[in-house]
Every structure is written in structure tokens, then in C-alpha cells.
Amino acid sequence: MSTYKLTYFDVRGRGEVIRLVFAQAQVEYEDVRILPAEWDSSKTDRSRFPMGCCPVMDLDGMTMMQSMVIARHLARKFGLAGNDEKEMTMIDMMSDLCTDMLNEMFELIFEKDAKRKEDMTTAFAKKSETYMSVFTGWLEKNGDDKGFLVGNTVTLADLALFNLLEQLSTKHADILTKNPPMQAFLDRVKVEPNVAAWLEKRPKGEMDI
Template sequence: MPHYKLMYFNLRGRAEIIRYLFAYSGIKYEDHRIEQVDWPKIKPTIPFGKIPILEVDGVTLHQSLAIARYLAKETGLAGQTPLEQALVDAIVDTIDDFVSLFPWGEKNQDVKQQTFNDLLTNTAPGLLRDLDCFLGDNKWLVGKSVTWADFYWDVCSTTLLFLKPGLADNYPKLLALKQRVQALPAIAAWIQQRPKTTL
């Protein structure tokens, strides 16, 4: 088993999907959380200057979704066939397109607040409607077993629901999917033990 070291801030953020994959598969890793104040010193030492990164036996991987996809393939959570894998990737990218619209680092609080409100009020409902339609009456988003697309829905919706509680109230099937993910014993244990952060 390789030695895994994950580096990110003390946030769920873009590292949480990676932590879910480690938690679910029971793989040991170093969950290295850095302080914001130390970041300017660390940034120039990192290829491409962004986190999360995952060191795999000394090889540095960047881009949260590339890291998550690698772990999902290693652990059988990427989809059972190439077609399922493409569907999983498409759902993850669809959710990520939306999450990436948020100006997380915006310094002007008025601009930030206004853009967040607009996205949560005007853009989110379309995404939720489409995801709900895609899920239909199925247990999991793709195929007959849980994949990292289900994990990504839970991870991202947890933050969206923190920002706007009630956002998904019209979509009980999506909320039930979220509960199914959070009830998986290894995920439930991780949620219980993880450092409590707002984002």
C-alpha cells in the first residue's frame, strides 16, 4: 500500500471528497491540515501552487477531482463499466461546474454575498431539478452500487445547505440519497470524528 499524504487547509472544501474515499475504503493516510497564515510560504513549494495535493509515495498529485478519480479507480468506486465511469465523471463535473461558480476567495463581502445569493437562489434550483431527474427512483446516481458521484453530491450539498438551509427541500429523493451516503458506516464514522469546520 502506498504512503499517502493529503495537504489542504483545515476545511472540508475541495479535500473532503478525497477524505470520503479514504474513509470509505479504510485506507490509512496523513490528513495534513495547514494554517492559512503559513500558506504564502508553502505555496511556492507546491507544483501549480494550489491545494489539495496528494503525495503518493513521493509523487505529488494535484487537482482534487483527478486525485479523487484515481482513488475511486483504485477502490472500485469509479463505476462498474467504462460507460458508468463516464456517467459518474459527468455528474461530478456537473456538480463541480456549479460549485466552481462561487467566488470563494472574493475579498469584497458585498460582492461575495450578492453573488452567493444569486447562485443559490437563481442557479441552484435548475441543477437540483436536473440531478433529481437523473436520479429518478434509483438508489444511487449511477449503476447499482455507491460511487464517488454519490459522495460528491453529499460533500457539495453539505456546504450548499450550510449556505442556504432548505435549498433542497423540494427534492426529497436527493435528500434521501444524502442520508444514504451519510449512513454508510465508514462515512458516518468519518463525519463523527472529522474536525468540525463550517466549510
Template structure:
């Protein structure tokens, strides 16, 4: 019997980092992908997704969930300082994600979205990736963004770069440290199996 029920839409989105953490830890859980959101919205503690049910507790907020799981399964860094370093990298990834959401995702006109995406990939994405790589080089070692073992910041880097590379496959050509981190993540047996079998979704 699984101890966790993770609720989100049928997409990677804000729940994927928690799915990756659980995959890395080899923890079984119920991956509940909501298709009747208006009808079940009242079940969510803040009427938003994702949230995770742990026994009788419902825990909201995607980063709160991910941080809890990372700490629970020793993927948050080996000490408090490493944990802070991982948080700093994740927050820098969030800055990049927020920029994409505001400058590209929210645009409804397809022609305008295409122009905005091209500008984003050549400007904001490069700046954001440089910031992430800078921290990873300072805080980590080859293949790891913090210290010398896998942590949730590595998983977050993998997810955000995966999403960006769906728009431009060679986006990481100038980012050796980020490419090494992706290789480390994908060489983990549990994550490799998860990535191989996860549903293909548009986001």
C-alpha cells in the first residue's frame, strides 16, 4: 500500500519534480492525474494543484512537497549548508521558469508566441542557464550541482532543461556542467526507468 497520493493534471508541470524525487528514491505512490478538475477542486486544500496526501494529511504547494520529499529521502544535501545551496539552485531554476511563463506561455496569439519564444530562447533562457551553471560549478562537482551526490537540485535542472530542449534541442551546447548533470540523472537506474515509462504530455 502506497503512503502517498500525488494529485496533479496529466502533465509534468509543477508536480514533476516530486515525481522525480520519488522515482529516484524508489518509493511507490499513487500518481493521480486529474481530468475532472472543476468537480474535484474543493478536495484540494487550497483549491489548486498539485497537492500530496500523506495518510490523512493533504499538503499543498509544489515546492513545499518537493522539499519535504527531498529531505525525507536524503536528496536535499548532506547538511544544512548543502541544503541551502540546493535551494538556491532550485530558486534560480524557478526564476527561469517564471520568466518563460510570463513572456511566452501566457501569450495566446500563436504568431506573437512564436516571436516571443524565439527571443526567449536566444536571450532569457541563455541568461538563466548561465546563472544555474555558475552556481552548479561553484557548489558541486562533475555531474552534480551540489557536493558529490545526487540531490533534488540535479533533478530540477534535468526537468527544466528537458522542457526547454523540447523547443531547441541544442540549447545546452555551451553548458558542459548542465549536460554532465543531465547525464548523471539519466544514469540513475530508478530515474532511467521512470523517464522511459512516464506518459508523454504537452507540458
């Protein structure tokens, strides 16, 4: 049997979407959380971290990199990537957009120049409205605005959006307040049994991101 070993920092960041896929599929894996001191001494080990980055996932002698590549791989295997080419493409597009917005949020968090941070904050607020309205539109189009993004079961797209919204909720709660369908979606996925079980048992993490 294949053994999955995921290595990432002890934060949600770019790794949590992968952990959510494992949780939803109820598949066991090794959730290795590398601490700063260990990272400093091991990030140049190219056999473990070929690009000097995390997350990586080891499986049957293969080291996978890039959070969404890993998430897509697992989603295909675990039946969370769509039932046909059209669904697969929609799910891929939605997940990729979540990653883009998450990346923009991270850039904002790590920006040190005050003036630049101010401009980025304004741009992020504006752009976030576009993201939220696009996702709200997709939810509405896929039924009664009370379900999931694609089809009628949880897919990678829902987990990616849930992850984005959960991370936004700690740093940009106003975005959720302004977009009730997004808050409702967050609340809905939060109580999906497999997601809820993970939220209950997951480590608190080194930082609240």
C-alpha cells in the first residue's frame, strides 16, 4: 500500500488544502510539520526539497512539489476532481483562482514597505470583491446557492474555497461580512462530517495562518 508523506511547515498556509483533501477522502498520511530550526538546516537538502521549497509530498519514491499539483493528484485519485472533462476543468479553474487569491494575501502579509503595503491593501480589497462575486455567481449557478461549487458533493474546488475563506476570516474578516453567501459557504463546509472531524483534531499550528 502506498504511504503518503506530506512535509510542510506547522501552519495552514499552502499546505492546508492538501490536508483537507486527505481529510475529506479519509485517507491516512504522515503529516510532517517541519519547524524553523530544522528547516534552516535541511532546506538545502535537494534530495528532500528539490526546489528548496515546501510543501513536498513523497509517494512511492517520487517527490511531488507545488501545493496544487499535489492537491490535484490526490483529488484525481480520491474522486474529488470531477466526473467529466467539463467538471474537471471547472474544479481546476476554481481551485487555481483560490490559490491566486491566497498568494495575494500572503504577499500582503509579508510586505514590509509601508507605502507599498497600503497600496496593496487597497488593491486587494478591490480585487477580493471580484473574486467573491465570481465565486458567488458560480454557487448560484450550481443550484440554489445552498450547495457546492460543482455537482452536489464536495470536490477539490470546495475545499480550496473553504481553505481560502477560512484563512481570510482571520486576517480579512470584513470580506466575509460583506459577502454573506461566502460566509454561509464557509459555515456549510465547516460542518461537512469529514471536514469537521479534521478541524476538531488538527494541531493548532505554529501561527494562525
